[in-house]
Amino acid sequence: MRGMHVVRDGAREAPPLLLIHGSGASGASWSPVVAALAGHHHVIRVDLPGCGQSPPPPSYDVPAQASRVAAVLDDLGLRDVAVVGHSSGGYVATALAEQRPDLVGSVALISSGPHLGALLPQPLILRVLLGPPFGRLIWSRRSDSVIRRGIQATAARPVEVPGDAVADFRRTSYDAFRALSRCNAAYLAERSVPDRLAALAVPVLVVFGAADPRWDPSSAHEYEVVPGVRIELLSGVGHLPVFEVPETTGGLLSGWTSRQRAVGTPHRTRDA
Numbered sequence: 001m002r003g004m005h006v007v008r009d010g011a012r013e014a015p016p017l018l019l020i021h022g023s024g025a026s027g028a029s030w031s032p033v034v035a036a037l038a039g040h041h042h043v044i045r046v047d048l049p050g051c052g053q054s055p056p057p058p059s060y061d062v063p064a065q066a067s068r069v070a071a072v073l074d075d076l077g078l079r080d081v082a083v084v085g086h087s088s089g090g091y092v093a094t095a096l097a098e099q100r101p102d103l104v105g106s107v108a109l110i111s112s113g114p115h116l117g118a119l120l121p122q123p124l125i126l127r128v129l130l131g132p133p134f135g136r137l138i139w140s141r142r143s144d145s146v147i148r149r150g151i152q153a154t155a156a157r158p159v160e161v162p163g164d165a166v167a168d169f170r171r172t173s174y175d176a177f178r179a180l181s182r183c184n185a186a187y188l189a190e191r192s193v194p195d196r197l198a199a200l201a202v203p204v205l206v207v208f209g210a211a212d213p214r215w216d217p218s219s220a221h222e223y224e225v226v227p228g229v230r231i232e233l234l235s236g237v238g239h240l241p242v243f244e245v246p247e248t249t250g251g252l253l254s255g256w257t258s259r260q261r262a263v264g265t266p267h268r269t270r271d272a
Contacts (some may be wrong), residue, residue: 004072005053007045010038015261016078017041017253020069022087022111023180026168028051029086032246033253040254041082046072048092052168060179066095073103073142080105082257086242087111087214088184094193097202102236106260107197108205108253109223110211115192116185118210118219123153130177139174141179156211156238197226204229205256207249209237230256 007027017037019030027045048065049057057064069092073081077262082105085093090112097104113119122130129135129142131149138146146163148170198205208220210233223229232252234241242250 002119003055004049004068005047005059006072009034009043009045010041012042014040014042015257016044016076016081017257018044018046018069018073018081018083018088018093020046020083020085020092021051022046022085022089023184024051024169024172024177025086026165026171028052028162028168030242031162031165032242033227033250036247036250037253041257042078044076044078044081046070047168050180051172053171056173056176060176060183062091062095062183063099065092066099069096070100070103073100079103082106082108082253082260084108084110085112086251087113087239088180091184091187091193092237095187096198097200098196101200101202104142104202106203106205108207108256109193110207110241110249111215112193112206113188113215114194114219114222116188118216118222120214120216123213125150125153131179136174139177142170144170151240154161154212154214155244155246156213156236156240159240159243161243192222194223194225197223203227203260205252206231206234207241207252209239209241209244210235211237212239214239 021029026047030045034043047054066206081103090109093107097107129138144166147166151161152159164260204226206220206223208217210217220231223231237244
C-alpha cells in the first residue's frame with residue numbers, strides 16, 4: 001500500500017489506532033500489545049520506508065516519512081486516528097499531526113526523547129554496531145543473537161524479542177539505519193518535540209521508562225509545556241515498555257484512547 005507494508009488487526013469498524021515503530025524496527029515490534037489492543041480497536045501497523053518489509057524511499061526525512069503514512073491513512077479512508085509512536089516513531093507521529101491534523105485524533109509517544117540534549121551515552125553494543133569504523137562490516141554479519149542483544153541492551157530488564165521482529169530488523173540496511181538516525185537528529189535540531197506538540201490542538205500522552213538507558217528519563221517532564229499532556233513514568237522500565245511491560249503499556253494506550261473518545265477530540269483545521 002503506497003509502497004509500505006501494512007498489517008491490520010481488529011474490527012474495521014472499531015476506532016482506528018496507528019502504531020509507528022522506531023528506527024530500524026518494524027510493525028512486528030508491537031506484537032506483544034496487538035492482541036489486547038485489537039479487542040477494541042482497528043489496529044494499523046506500518047513498516048516505515050526502508051524498514052522491515054517496506055522498500056527504501058527517496059528520502060528518510062521525518063516529514064517525508066509522515067507524508068507516506070498519511071497516504072496510507074487516506075487510502076484506508078481513516079480519520080480521527082489515535083497515533084502511537086515508539087522512540088523515533090514518535091517523531092513521525094508528531095510530524096503527521098503537524099502536516100495532517102485532519103487525520104490525527106490524539107498522539108501517544110513512548111520513549112521518544114524530546115530533543116538531542118536529552119540523549120544519553122549509548123550502550124556499547126549499539127556504538128559498535130552503528131559507528132565507524134567497524135559498524136558497516138559487523139552489521140552485514142549480524143546473527144540473530146547479536147540483533148537480539150542489540151535490542152535488549154536498551155531494556156532495563158530481561159525481555160523476549162519476537163522472532164518476526166528480529167527477522168524484520170535484519171532486513172533494514174546499515175545505510176538505511178544511518179540515514180534514519182541523521183534525519184531524526186535533524187528533525188530534533190530544528191525544533192524540540194514538546195514545542196512542536198505545544199503548537200498543536202491535539203491530546204498527548206507521553207510514556208517513558210524511568211530507567212531508559214537511551215534518553216534521560218527526567219526529560220519526559222519537558223513535555224509539560226504541552227497543554228493538557230498526560231505523562232506516565234514507568235518504574236524499573238527501560239526504552240522498551242512494549243516488550244518489558246506489555247500489559248501495562250497496552251492498558252495505558254487503551255485507557256487513553258477510551259478517554260479521548262469519551263470527551264471528544266477538538267480538531268485544528270489546516271488553516272488554523
